[in-house]
Structure formats: C-alpha cells, structure tokens
Amino acid sequence: MMAPATESPRAILVLGNANLDVIVGHVDNWPERGTESFFPHGDLRIGGSAANTARVLQRLGARSGLVSAHGGDFAGAAIGQAFAGVRDRVASLDGPTGFTVGLLHRPSERTFLSSVGHLDRLDAAFFRRALDGVALEGALVLLSGGFAMPALIEGHRALQDFLRDRGAELAIDPGWPNGNWTDTELRQARAWLAASDHALLNDKEAAAIAGTVDLEAMIGALADALPYGATLIIKRGPKGAIAHRAGRTIEVTAEALDPVDTVGAGDAFNAGYLDALAKGMSLRPCLERAVTVAGHIVSEFPRAASPIDPARQSEPA
Incomplete structure (x- = not known):
C-alpha cells in the first residue's frame, strides 16, 4: 500500500523492545x-530495535510514538523520560x-549479548491493551x-492480524532469534512475512529466511512469502539497500x-524509510532517505539527540 502525498504525514507507531544498550x-x-x-x-544509551527506531523518528520530527515497556530501575526511568x-x-x-552489551569489531561488525529482563512479559495481549483507544x-x-x-513469538502473527484488521499498514523487522535459526523459527518468520505490507530485513536475516545467499534467488523466495504488492527491503550495510x-x-x-x-x-x-513513507514518497526516495539516515546515525559517536535533516548528506563526525 502507498498513500498519496499529503500536507499532514501519517502517524507512525513503533511496537517492540526498549532496553539499555552498553556499547564497548x-x-x-x-x-x-x-x-x-x-x-x-x-x-x-537507550537501545532495543524498536526504541532505536522511535528515537530516530523523534529526531526526524515524525508524528510518531513508541509502544513498549521498561523495568523499574534507573534504565527504565531513562526510557520512560525519553518516551513521554x-x-x-x-x-x-x-x-x-533488559539490557544488551554490544561488542564492536573492526571494521564495522558487532556482536550482542543480551539479558531479557522485562522483555519476557511483552506478549500480544500486552500490546493489544497498550493500544486500547x-x-x-x-x-x-x-x-x-x-x-x-520471547513471550510475543507465539502471538506475533495474531498481533499482526489485530493491527491489520484495524486498518494499520504493517511493517516488520523481526530481528535475529536466540543463537541461530531453527526450522520452527524459520516457519514463524515466513508466517510473519505473509501478514506484512513491508518487510525490513538485513542481508543475513534475508539469507537465513530465504535459505540462500544468491541475491536473485533470495529476492524471489522472500517476495513469494509476502502478499502481492508488499514491499521487501534488504538492508546491506555499507553496500546500501535493495527494495522489491x-x-x-x-x-x-x-x-x-x-x-x-x-x-x-x-x-x-x-526510521528513515517509515518517515519518507508517511510523507507519501515513492519507493526510490523512501529507500534513498533510509540509506541517508542510517549513514548519518553511524557517523555519530556517541549518539546525539539533536534533530536530523535527511535532505542533507551525512558527514563523518
């Protein structure tokens, strides 16, 4: 689905995980x-894939919000203050x-060690209650x-159906399962794709779900798993991105x-992709904005909270 350009961009809601990130x-x-x-x-800093996206949407000035939770400690207080x-x-x-230790490796790879913490209580029922009204x-x-x-995995598809039944245009970024992909997790991911309007996957996730590293075959397999007319995005890090x-x-x-x-x-x-989509941009400008915003963010260290102008090319800090 693609809404026409309007003077008032559509609202964006990000549902998912918020936690503390310790980067070293x-x-x-x-x-x-x-x-x-x-x-x-x-x-x-505040982390978790959903909170990361929501923070960048704030910096882009989007009409956005985060639907999530935090624990009752100092990290939770920081998350609550950032998303009020x-x-x-x-x-x-x-x-x-919950928290994640992100280990940086040269030249630009990273490894995550995570403690689940409060995230094991975020199930489909939690998100339905949070969206009441x-x-x-x-x-x-x-x-x-x-x-x-963990508590959401079994109810993930039902939550997608709940959202789409209420008129939402749905994007997913499932992330990486604990350890590696099992047959069960592959079936789950493919079922999630089948109920999505936009699939936002990195190249490793895309290869795992498609069962091939051949790019053309990967695109074909993932496109077949999505509803016709849905958008497949494969994020390729320093190589940019592909949309189908x-x-x-x-x-x-x-x-x-x-x-x-x-x-x-x-x-x-x-965040860059959704912000452009909410403004009614066509597919190529959406992809270009997404790549530009990602480049801006990785050029910052430590991360800032100042507004981002995606029209400007990112420059190394």
Missing part, C-alpha cells in the same frame, strides 16, 4: 578470563530492565524485534563511511 569496543581478541581490559570506545510524548504508550513494569486506521505500524521478546515490490527491484548504494559504531544502523534505516 573495539573487541578484536576476547580478553583472558580473570583479567581486565580497557577499550577506547564506549557508550551507554503524546503518541507514546510505554508501561513501567516491576523488576529489572488508539486509532490505527491509516497509520504506519512497525512491529520490531519480535525474536527479542510487484516485480520491480530498486537498488540504492550507500556513501562510503568509516563508522566506529554500527549498532542500530538498521533501526535508523527503518
């Missing part, structure tokens, strides 16, 4: 047990906030980080950068 690097060799090592780069806008629906739950007709809704919320819709494939290259921290790059891409 670069970790080229794992330290010996019982020792201490110091690293030149570190950042402590008119469209935010962020609950406070007892117990610790929210008008969803015509809204763009991103369901992000499904595999990071109704038999048409578009590729956009990325500006050459030398980032310190690529954590959240795909989430920033999602």
